[in-house]
Amino acid sequence: MRLRLLAALSLTPLLLAGTVPLKKGEPAISEQTQRSGGMRPAEQLALRFDSADLQFEVLPDRQALNGVATLTFTATAPLSRLLVDLDRNLPVSAISINDQPLARSAWSNPQGQLAIRLPRPAARGERIVARIGYAGTPHIAVNAPWDDGMVWSKTPDGRTWFATTAEGYGCDLFWPCLDFPTGEPAVATIHITVPAGLKAPSNGVLLGIDALPDGRTRWNWRVKQPNTYAIALNVAPYEEVAGGYRSRYGNTIPMHYWYLPGERRQAEGLFAEFAPTLDFFEANIGPYPFGDEKLGVVETPHKGMEHQTINAYGNGYAKAPEGFDWLFQHEFAHEYFGNQLTAADWDDYWLHEGYAEYMQPAYALWREGEARYAAMMLDQRNRILNKQPLVRGREVTEEEVYEDAKGGPAQDIYYKGAWVLHTLRWLVGDKDFWAITRRAVYGRPDPRPGNFAPRFGSTAEFQRIVREVTGKDYGWFFEVYLRQAALPDLIERRTAGRLSLTWAAPGGGAFPMPVDVEVNGTVRRVTPPVSIDVPADGHVVIDPWARILRRSPAVEAFQAYQAQQRAKK
Template sequence: MTIRLFLAASTLALIAAAPLPKKGEPAITTQTQRSGGVLTPEQTALGFESADLAFEVLPETQSLNGIATLVFRAKAPIARLPIDLDRNLPVSAIAIDGVPLPASAWTNPEGRLTITLPRPIAAGGRVTVRITYGGTPHVAVRAPWDDGMVWSKTPDGRTWFATTAEGYGCDLFWPCLDFPTGEPGIVTLHITVPKGLKAPSNGVLLGVDTLADGRTRWNWRVKTPNTYAIALNVGPYEEVSGSYKSRFGNSIPMAYWYLRGEKPQADKLFAEFAPTLDFFETMIGPYPFGDEKVGVVETPHKGMEHQTINAYGNEYAKAPEGFDWLFQHEFAHEWFGNQLTAANWDDYWLHEGYGTYMQPLYGEWREGRARYAAMMQTQRALITNRKPITQQRVATEEEVYEADKGGAGLDIYYKGSWMLHTLRGLIGDAAFFDVTRLAVYGRPDPKPGNFKPRFGSAKEYEGFVRKVTGKDYGWFFDVYLRQAALPELVERRVGGTLSLSWTVPGGGNFPMPVDVQVAGKTHVVPMIGGKGSLPVPAGAHIVIDPDAKILRRSVAIEETQAWTARERPTP
C-alpha cells in the first residue's frame, strides 16, 4: 500500500520559519494529560479491532504528520465516536467507511476528538474511520517521567528521536482510546523517516520501502499492543541480532538497535538477552510475544516498556549485581504490563510491583539468597507508606503514579515488590509462582499458542491466591493494598516468655506467622488472631524475623527518611 503524506509549500515555509518547540511545549490540555479514569457509555461501547497508522517524522520542524485508519466494533448502538487525540495535532480530514465527512461533523476542543457518524451503528456493527492529522506534538520535559516527543541528537549530530506515552497516553501522537482496556487487536505501522535513519518499532518488520526522495518507510505489525506501548524510535541505528531457542520449543528472534561507536557495549548488553529470557521462561512462563520478537532500542530517555521494542537509555551502567537492571526491569514488563495489563490504573502495582520484584528475583537466580536479600533491603529503604497502593476506585494513571495528585507514587514499585516478597514467604514458592502464572496467562499450563494478552485486577489476583492455596488471604491484602501504614509487631519479653502481637491500621485481624531465632535456632510463631508467644530461656539472644520475610514497620527506616529529608532536602 502506497501512502502519500505531504504539506503544501506555503505551510512548510510557515512551519520552517516558526521557532522549534521547547520542552513542555506546545501545552496540552487536562484532557490530554489524563490517561484512564471513569469511562463514558460511548467509550465502553467501542471495541477496537485494528489500527493502520502512517507517520511522517519531520525532524527539521519537529513536527509529525499522520493518517490513522481505525476499525471499531460497536458493543452497543453508537452515534458518535469519542477518540482521544491531542488538539496540537489538528485534523484536516475524516472519512467514515470511505466517505469523506464535512468539517462540521467533528470537534476537538480539549483533546477528545468527537465524530458524529453519518448514521448510527447498531450493536455488533463495524465502522472504519480514516483520520488525517498533523502538527507540532508536545515535547516531553523529562521523559519518561513525563511524556511526549523526545527530539535529540546523536554524538555525531544526527537526528535521534523517540516517543513516550505511559503517563499522558497514546493520544499524544496518534488517535486512540486512551484507557487500559482500549487496546487495539492489531496495529500496522508505516513510519517514514529521513534518508539514512532507521525506525525500529513494535512487532514484526514487514519491510522497508525506499521512496523517490531517498527517505525510507518502515512497516511493522504488532498484535494486541498495550495502549501506551506503541512507540516511534528514529535514529542512525546499527543492529545486533540473533535467535533464542526457548525451553518451550520455539525459536524467538532477538534484536538490539544501538548508536554508532557502541558495538562493544552493545554486544555485552545483547549477551544478557538470552539468559534473562531463560530466567523469565523458567520462573514465570513462555515469552508472550515469541512469534514477533524480543526487541530493544537505545533511546535519548531512560527507558520504557514498549511492547517488543523496549526503550533502553541506561548508558550501559555497571552495577554490583552484575546485570543491567533497567534492561531487566523493562523486559519484565513484557509479562507484567504487556501480557498482563491492569484493566484499571488503580491496579498499576500489577505492572510495577512485579516488574520491580523481578530484579532481586533474578539476582537470586544468578547468585543466591545473599544477592536477593541485599537487593530487597535496598528497595525496603525507599518505601514511604504515605498512601495505600490502591484507592478502590477507577483512577487515572496520574492519580496513581504521582504522589502530589494523591497517588502511592513509587510505592507501587517498592512496596508492591515487598508485598510480593512477603506473600511468597507466607504461601511458599510453589503456590506463589502458580498464582503468578494464573495472573499472567489466565491458566496454569501456559505454552506458546495457548494464551493471549489479558487484563487483570487486584480483586482477581486475590481470587487466584484463594484458588491456589484454598485459604482466604483478604486480611493480607486489606493491610498491604488498601491501607497506607504498615503492620507493626509489638514485642514483650517477661521472664521466660516472648509475647508478640500485630497492630495493623484499622485494627483488623492480621494472623501473619513470625519466625523467631532463639540462640541460633529458628521457631515459627503461628500468631493466631494476631497474637502469639514463645518460651525462651532466660538471657537467650533473640532475633525477630531473621530473614526479613515480612514487610512491617521499621522505626529505623522512618527515622532515616526523616533525617535525610532534613539534612538533604530535595532541590
C-alpha cells in the same frame, strides 16, 4: 506490503511551516490530554477496537509529525458519534467514516477529545472505519520518561535521534486512540516514514522497508494487541545486533537490539544479557509472550519504557554490583507484567510495577543466591513511604496513581508492591508463588506458545487466583498490604523467661501473619498473638531473614533524617 506515499493519500495532512525549535514542555497540552484513564464516556465504552493502521511521517527539521490513522471499531451499543482521544496540538485536516468523507462541521476537538458525528447512527454490532488525517507539532517532554511526549535529540555526530514516550499522558499525544488501559486495538499496523539515512524500529514484526523516490524510507510493522501507551516511534541512524534464542518451549525467539553508531562493544555486552534473562523468566513463569514477534530493545534519548517488543533503553550501559543491567531487566519484565498481563484499570498498576521491580532481586536470587537477593530487597525496603494505599478500589487516572502530589501511592507501587510479593512468596512457598504468578500472567496454569493471548487482570482477580492455588483465603493479607497505607506493627514484650508477640494491624482487622523467631540460634515459626518461653539471657532475633513487610522505626528514622538533609540543601 507496498504502500502509497502519504502525499498520494486522499486524506493528506497539512505540512507545517516554520523551523524554530520548540522548548521542552511546548506546545502546552490540555488537562484532557494530560489525563489517562479514569471514568470514560459511554461512547468509548461502547466500542470494540478491532484494528489501527497508523501512518507517520517524521519531520525532524520541523519537530513535527504528519499522520493518517485508519481505526476500525465494532459498536457494542448504538452510537451516534465517535469519541477518540487526540491532542488538540495535532489538528485534523480530514475524516471519513466507512469511506464517506465528512464535512468539516462534523467534528470538533476543543480540549483533546475528538468528537465525530457519524453520517448515520451505528447499530450494535456495526463496523465503523474512521480515517483521520492530522498533522502538528506534538508536545515535547520535559523530563522523559517521568513525563511524556516527543524527545528530539541528536546523536554524538549530530544526526537525528527521536523517540516517543506516552505512559503518563497517553497515546493521544501522537495518534488518535482510546486512552485508557482496556482501549487496546486487537492489532496495529505501523508505517513510519523517515529521512534518508535514518531507521525506525518499532513494535512487533517488520513487514518490510519501502525505499521512497526522494531517498526516504518507510518502515512497516505489525503488532498484536499492543498496550495503549506501548506503541512507540524510534528514529536514529541505528545499527543492529540480532540473534535467536532457543526457548525452553521449543520455539526460537528473534532478538534485536538497535543502538547508536560507535557502541558495538557495549551493545554486544547488553545483548548478551537477553538470552539469560529470557531463560530465567521462562523457567520460573512461562513462555515469552511475544515469541512469534520479537524481543526488541532500542537505545533512546530517555531512560526507558516498556514499549511492547521494542523496549526503550537509555541506561548508558551502566555497571552495577549485581552484574546485570537493572533497567533492561525491569523493562523486559513488563513484557510479562504490563504487556501480556495488563491491569484493567490504573488502580491495579501495582501488578505492573510491583512485579517488574521484584523481578530484579528474584533474578539475582536465581543467579547468585540469598545474599544478593537480600541486599537488593533491603535497598527497596528503605524506599517505601506508606503515604497512600496501593489500591483504592475505584477507577482512577494514571496521575492519581503515579503522582504523590495528586494523592497517589507513587513510588510505593514499585517498592512496596515488590515487598508485598516478597512476603507473599515466603508465606505461600515458592511453588505456589510461581503458580500464582503464572495464572495471573497467562490466565491458565499450562501456558504454551500459541495457547494464550495478552489479557487484562485486576487486584480482585489476583486475590482470587491466590485463593484458588493455595486453597486458603488470604483476604486479610491483601486488606492490610494493599488497602491500608500504614504497615502492620509487630509489638514485642520481653519479660523474664517469656516473649510475647502481637500484631497491630492498620484498620484493626485480623492479621494472622506467622513469624520466624530465632532464639540462641534455633528458629521456630509462631503466629501472633503468642507467648513463648525464652531464657532470661537468650538472644532473640525476630524475622531473621527479613521476610515480612512490617513497620520499622529504624527505617522511619532514616527516612526522616534523609528528608532533613534534603531540606538543608
